[in-house]
Amino acid sequence: MHVILCDSAAEVAVAAADLVTRRVRRGPAVLGLATGGTPQPTYRELIRRHREKRLSFARATAFTLDEYVGLxxxxxxxxxxxxxxxxxxxxxxxxxxxxxPQGGAPDPAAEAQRYEELIAAAGGVDLQILGIGTNGHIGFNEPGSSLSSRTTVRALTRQTRTDNSRFFGRDPVPRLCITQGLGTISRAQEVVLLAVGRGKARAVRDMVEGPVSARCPASVLQFHPRTTVLLEQEAASQLEYLDDYREAARLLHERD
Structure with a gap:
């Protein structure tokens, strides 16, 4: 796991966009796309590069992480x-x-299996963009999820529904979702996880420095050989080994 400390959310977005740009320019790419507030600045930067620097996604394929059942x-x-x-x-x-995933599918479990097979048929994900929930979830893999799980139907915790309620106004947040499993996410060739804000600091600490445990689903990424974690200062504020991460990043930059 490569931890990179950034000075701001804007710097996180640019660093993430640099990694996506590098992969897309290498040739046909299968991208894994997260939704939510955290990756939005990265997407805006990629859109800017498409418009101003001719960054093309014409040869890309993309898979989103998840979808609400019923939508x-x-x-x-x-x-x-x-x-x-x-x-x-x-x-x-x-x-x-x-x-x-098709949230309106009449059989969500069958749809989850179809989606898993579709990812496999594309050759798997080359680069997966992730955020992290305040409880450590990635995708909609809530605490207690199997670390080897495949795309499946899951129930959303009360915390996640509360965190996402701002998108639903007065309507209730759906209680079920279809999500790529932790095992599915772990099969991506490269993972880029973004975290911004003090509200993510505990989850980041547990993911990076805690034990690998279903209590923090994102901690499974400690086993992934090519995970880059991009953090702004508040999201990194509970990490114990900040100086070590800064030194490692400096040495790697000098080598490049």
């Missing part, structure tokens, strides 16, 4: 609508190669 793709609160609004509709990613 059809045209529902503005669905993650299909969200990723279109935040990113895909503003670049040249072919929309037939933008894949999301």
């Amino acid at each position: 059809i793709p045209t529902d503005p609160r669905s993650y299909r609508a969200t990723i279109l609004r935040d990113f895909a509709a503003h670049v040249d990613l072919p929309l037939e190669r933008l894949h999301t």
Whole structure:
């Protein structure tokens, strides 16, 4: 796990966009796209590079992490609508190669299996963008999730529903979701996790420096050989080994 400390949320976004840009320019890429507030500045930076620097996603394929059970793709609160609004509709990613779980599917368990097989048929994810929940979840893998799980139907905790209630106004947040499992996420060739704000500091600490445990689902990334964690100062504020991470980043930068 490579921890990079950034001075601001804007710096996190640029660093993440640099990693995505590098992978996309190498050739056809399968991207894993997270939704939510944290990756939005990264998507805005990638859109800017598409418009101003001719960064092309024409040869990319993309898979989102998850979707609420019961929301059809045209529902503005669905993650299909969200990723279109935040990113895909503003670049040249072919929309037939933008894949999301179908939250309105009559059999969510069968849909989860279909989605897992679709990812495998694409050759797996090359670069996965992640955020982290205040309880340590990635995707919608809540505490207690199996560290080897595949795409499945999960119940959302009260904390997650509270955190996401701002997107639903007076309507209740759905209680079920379809999400890529921790095992599915762990099979990505490269993972880039972004965390911003003091509210994520405890989860970041548990992910980076705590034991690998289902109590903090994101801690499974300690086993991943190519995970980059991009943190601004408040999100990093509870880490014990900050000086070590800064020194390691400096030495690696000098080597490059």
